[in-house]
Amino acid sequence: MKNLLVAIDRRKDAEELITHAIKMAKLTDAKIWIMHVMEADPDDFLAREAGPQYVYEKRAKERKNASEEIQSWVEEVKEKYSIEIEGLLIQGEVIKSIKNIVEERNIDLVLAGHKKKNLLYGLFTANKKKDLIDDLKIPLMAIPLS
Template sequence: MKNILVAVDKPKNAELLTSHAVELAKLTGGKIWITQVAAANPTDLLSRESGPQYIYDKRTEDNKKASLFLKEFAEEVEEKHKVPTVGFLIEGSVIKSIKKIVEENNIDLVIAGHRKKNIIYGLFTENKKKDLIDELSIPLLAIPLG
């Protein structure tokens, strides 16, 4: 496990998910990649016309904050645990973005959080974890979240 990707959906879960990556990276001499996938603002004029500007401005501001958090958090992890760590935000669809990161950085393991949902919820929503497992050719470690 030389390259471990930690997929964070919310900053409050970053520490729990990353702690598992740190343990594995120390055992294997690996590197940790911490990322969050965010929705991208549309770049074409016609798409931007479909909604109020403040929505795009808010999303842009949220993405800047998340990007800064991930970078600073990765620096703290590296300093505290002496494990090479990179933090970054990527915009796009979750499955495609994670698959791209995995391929470009030779990731050996993806660590992601998992929330228990009821069966009815699962029938009417997409299952990103299952879709991710289907798309990746590497292990996915799902960590239970509260």
Template sequence: MKNILVAIDEAKYADQLTAQAVEIAKFNNGKIWIIHVTEANTDDYLSREAGPQYIYDKKAEKNKKEAASIKEWAREITQKHNVAAEGLLIEGSVIKSIKKIVEEQNIDLVIAGHRKKNFLYGLFTENKKKDLIDELMIPLLAVPLT
């Protein structure tokens, strides 16, 4: 597994997910791609809905901070563990964005977090991990988040 993609949804789980990727990458001399998928770019006027400017400014600032955090995690992995890593903030649909990166970077393994939800929650929401497995046709490592 030369190219490993780590999909991060929440910053508090980043260390737990990247630790799994580092172990696998060390074993295979691989590269880690850390990504976070966010809403469409607020600078794109076509993607805006009616609303006050401060909402768009706040979203743009949040995206800048998230992008900086992801790049910092990648830099730390490279320095601490001597494993090649790159961090990306991607805007758009989660499934489509991950699929695009998998194809562009020849990803061999996707690592994503998993939190236990109750049965009713599962009935009324989409199952992104199942959709990823169906779409990507590569292994998906679901890490139980603590």
């Protein structure tokens, strides 16, 4: 195993997922990729004109904060553990973005979190987790989050 992708949805769960990735990276000498997918801004100029400016300013601030947070995790892991790690902040659809990164970076395993009470329901209903499991051609490790 050479490349692990940590798919982060909620920042409060990120440290728990990163901790699991560090343990696996130590055992396999793998590189860690931390990835967070954010909603994309509209490409259409008219769509930008139609929306209030504060919405775009809020998204820009959230994007900046998320980028800084990912970079701080990357620096912390590099300093503490000397593990090769990179952070990715991507705009777009979650499943499509994860699939693209898996292919582009030759990811061997995706680590993603789940809440215990939602996993079974999610596996049998139309949701992002099930779609991701169906679309990936590599293992997906679901980490129970506290």
